[in-house]
Structures are given as C-alpha cells and as structure tokens.
Amino acid sequence: MPAQWMSLLLLLLQMTCYFRSGNCGKVLVWPTEYSHWLNLNIILDELTERGHEVTVLRPSASMTFMERVRNMICMLYFDFWFQSLNEKKWDQFYSETLGRHTTLAETIGKAEMWLIRSYWDLEFPRPTLPNVDYVGGLHCKPAKPLPKEMEDFVQSSGEHGVVVFSLGSMVSNMTEEKANTIAWALAQIPQKVLWRFEGKTPDTLGPNTRIYKWLPQNDLLGHPKTKAFVTHGGANGIYEAIHFGIPMIGIPLFGEQHDNIAHMVAKGAAVALNFRTMTRLDLLNALEAVIDNPSYKENAMWLSTIHNDQPMKPLDRAIFWIEFVMRHKGAKHLRPLAYNLTWYQYYSLDVIGFLLACVAVITFLAVKSSLFIYQKLLKMGKKMKNE
Structure with a gap:
C-alpha cells in the first residue's frame, strides 16, 4: 500500500470499553493529528449523542506553575496548529497507565x-482484511446557505460560476512571487474566485478574486455555481469535492x-500541478482545461454517484463498527492470526531456516557419502591391482 496508509492509520480508535446499563459504553480515544481530528471528532460527537462516555487521552504529570503555563501554550499550539506524535512519550504514558x-x-x-x-471512489481495488472498513467522506454533509456577503459575490458570477481555491490550513504563507503567479492566473478566467489566503495581497490580484482567511469549504463546494476546486489534495477537501461532484486542480504539497x-x-477528475515549478500559464491552462472540458465534470459526477450510492453512510458505518466492538467486547473473529505471530514467524524465517538447514544437512550427508563410497572404491581398485 502506498504512503496513503500511513496517514490513514490515522482514523484509528484505540478503545477500551465495556457495557453498562442502557447499552451505553465507555470509549477511550487516542487522539490523531492534523485534519484527521476533524473526522475523529465527528465520530466522537455521534457517540456522545448516543449516550456513550468518551475520554480523550492526554499525558499528565506533576508540574510546576511555569511548566503548566508552558504546557497550556503547547496544548493550544498543537490543538490549533498540529500535533506531533512523540512515540517515546506515548510509550511511557501507556506503560505508566497500564x-x-x-x-x-x-x-x-x-x-x-x-x-x-x-473509500473505493478514491482508492483502487485491492485485497483487504475483514477488520478493516473504509469510511472516507464521513464528514461530508449537505451544503448550508452561505453568508450573505459571500452569497452575493457568488451570485454575481452569473453563468460563469465560481472557483474555490484553498491549499489547506497548513499553508499560512508563500512567497510574494508565487502569490502573484497564482493571482495573475486567477484574474484571467471569467469565473469569480474565492481564495483562502492569509499572506500579503498580491499586486496582480484581479477584480474577479476575493481573498478570505477562512472559507466554508463544504458549503461552497455544494453550491450549484461552483465549477472547479483548486486544492492541495487533503483527504477532507478531496472527499467534499467527490461528494458534490466538483472537478479539481490539484497542487499537492506533502504527505499523502x-x-x-x-x-x-x-x-479523470483532476489536473495536477507542481507547486514549486508551476508557472502562471500552467495554472491558467489547468483552470481552463478543468472548467471547459466537460469530461472532468462528468468523471467527478461519476465518482460522486459511487460515493453517495452506499448501503450505509460512512459515519453510520463507523459508528456501527465501534458499537459492534462494544457489544461483543472485541472483534477477534475478524482479526487475522498473523497479529499473534512474531516477526520471524510472520515472514516464515524460522521455517525457511529449518528447510535450509535440512537442505544443508542432506547435502552434507550426500557429499560425505559420495566421498566415502569413492574412497572405498578407490581402495578396492588399488587392492585389486596389487593382487
């Protein structure tokens, strides 16, 4: 599996739970980082509404006042920016707790x-285990009305519609040169553009483009006037675009x-660009291709149909499996026995070693036997000559 799985072990719930009266359980959660927390938080809200008691793990220790001040600053920093995974501290935390x-x-x-x-609208088919379920897009929901000022701007686009541009919350700045490259390309298209950007206003910004520090992305992508989505390729944005059938111009930055x-x-639902080498004409050509070529929209709508044609919604499926584990105190019948093997057993190194040893012993015995027989025959030959 490619790098995708690394970020996606990212929706893992570490749960220790039991049932109380009323069929409500206790859920112990290991929090994930970056945009994955947005998905996890949706699941936890649904579990809370169903009466389950949810506890999110945070390491704790005896601290002085200044240490608690630093801890609060760090907590806010990680909560609102990113949460790095420090395995040694988590190892210590789990060891102390257990x-x-x-x-x-x-x-x-x-x-x-x-x-x-x-989910399979984004992924390609491959074998999977029975204790794995794909719940991509669980955060997607129907679009809500836009703020009046934003709605007025969107409606002013007329038949041309709008383009939504966002490179995610992890990009807080870019060079003025790159910002001007982007702004110039956006200014050349007839569509109105809503651009999430926190840097200095580019000199080449066109009258058709408005800059916002935050965008109601789900609601904009669900707006009937949205024609294209310029995205960094984060899973949340990708799935919102798939959900509403919006073609994309992808400018990936890192990770998955x-x-x-x-x-x-x-x-066939997107065009990819390289952020570092992208020129103004590259971006303009990509925008025109995705907006003017109907195949991109058709393919995006096809993915949307696949995504929305499921027997259960992704969120309902995620909740089902969490409560399934609670009801049955685990799901060991779905876990492959490979989890119980040591690393050398998993790769059959002990079996391979045994077979190699057998081959070596048999080869050694065969060679020794051949030499012994040869020597016997040689002695017998010499004896017969002497006689």
Whole structure:
C-alpha cells in the first residue's frame, strides 16, 4: 500500500470499553493529528449523542506553575496548529497507565477494528482484511446557505460560476512571487474566485478574486455555481469535492496529498500541478482545461454517484463498527492470526531456516557419502591391482 496508509492509520480508535446499563459504553480515544481530528471528532460527537462516555487521552504529570503555563501554550499550539506524535512519550504514558512496559506500536497492534479515511471512489481495488472498513467522506454533509456577503459575490458570477481555491490550513504563507503567479492566473478566467489566503495581497490580484482567511469549504463546494476546486489534495477537501461532484486542480504539497491527487488524475477528475515549478500559464491552462472540458465534470459526477450510492453512510458505518466492538467486547473473529505471530514467524524465517538447514544437512550427508563410497572404491581398485 502506498504512503496513503500511513496517514490513514490515522482514523484509528484505540478503545477500551465495556457495557453498562442502557447499552451505553465507555470509549477511550487516542487522539490523531492534523485534519484527521476533524473526522475523529465527528465520530466522537455521534457517540456522545448516543449516550456513550468518551475520554480523550492526554499525558499528565506533576508540574510546576511555569511548566503548566508552558504546557497550556503547547496544548493550544498543537490543538490549533498540529500535533506531533512523540512515540517515546506515548510509550511511557501507556506503560505508566497500564502498569507494565508496553509501546505505542504494541497498543496500535491490538486494535480490534481499523477505520480508514478513504473509500473505493478514491482508492483502487485491492485485497483487504475483514477488520478493516473504509469510511472516507464521513464528514461530508449537505451544503448550508452561505453568508450573505459571500452569497452575493457568488451570485454575481452569473453563468460563469465560481472557483474555490484553498491549499489547506497548513499553508499560512508563500512567497510574494508565487502569490502573484497564482493571482495573475486567477484574474484571467471569467469565473469569480474565492481564495483562502492569509499572506500579503498580491499586486496582480484581479477584480474577479476575493481573498478570505477562512472559507466554508463544504458549503461552497455544494453550491450549484461552483465549477472547479483548486486544492492541495487533503483527504477532507478531496472527499467534499467527490461528494458534490466538483472537478479539481490539484497542487499537492506533502504527505499523502501527492497520492490523493494522482488518484484523482487517474480517474479523470483532476489536473495536477507542481507547486514549486508551476508557472502562471500552467495554472491558467489547468483552470481552463478543468472548467471547459466537460469530461472532468462528468468523471467527478461519476465518482460522486459511487460515493453517495452506499448501503450505509460512512459515519453510520463507523459508528456501527465501534458499537459492534462494544457489544461483543472485541472483534477477534475478524482479526487475522498473523497479529499473534512474531516477526520471524510472520515472514516464515524460522521455517525457511529449518528447510535450509535440512537442505544443508542432506547435502552434507550426500557429499560425505559420495566421498566415502569413492574412497572405498578407490581402495578396492588399488587392492585389486596389487593382487
């Protein structure tokens, strides 16, 4: 599996739960980082509404006042910007909590069910295990009305419609040169553009483009006047575009974003650009191709049809499996026995070693036997000559 799985082990719930009266359980959650928390938070809200008691893990220790001040600053920094995963601290935290030595990797390996933030509208077919379910797009919901000022701007686009441009929350700045490159290309199209950008206003910004520090992305992508989505390829944005059938111009920046955009390109719903080497004409040509060529819209709508034609909504499916694990106190019947093997057993190194040893012994005995017989025959030959 490509780099996609690394980010997507990212919707893993580490749960220790039991049932109380009323069929409500306790859920212990290991929080994930970046945009994955948005998906996880939706699941936790639904579990809370169903009466389950949810606890999110945070390491704690005895701290001085200044240490608590620093801890609060760090907590806010990680909560609102990013949360880095420090395995050594998590290993220590789990060991102290459980009263025995353990590791984060060992705890993850005991997960009864894996909920992967993807689905077959984005992924390509491949074998999967029964304790893995794909719940990509669980955060998607019907579009809500836009703020009046934004709605007026969108409606002013007339028959040309609008383009939504967002490179995600992780990009807070870019060079003035790059911003001017983007702004110039956006100014050349007849569509109105809503651009999420927090840097200095580019000199080449056109009258058709408005800059916002934040955009109601789901609501904009669900607006009937939206023609295209310029995105960095984050899973949340990709799935919102798929949900509403919006073709994309992908400008991946890091991580699984390259893989996400490559999948969309392969499915005919996007054009990919390189952020570092992209010129103004590259961006303009990509915009015109996606907006003017109907095949991109048709393919995006095809993916939307696949995404929305499921027997259960992704969120309902995620909740079902979480409550399934609660009801049955696990899902060991779905876990492959490979989880119980050591690393050398998993790769059959002990079996291979045994067979090689057998081959070596048989070869050794065969060679020794051949030499012994040869020597006997040689002695017999010499004896017969002497006689």
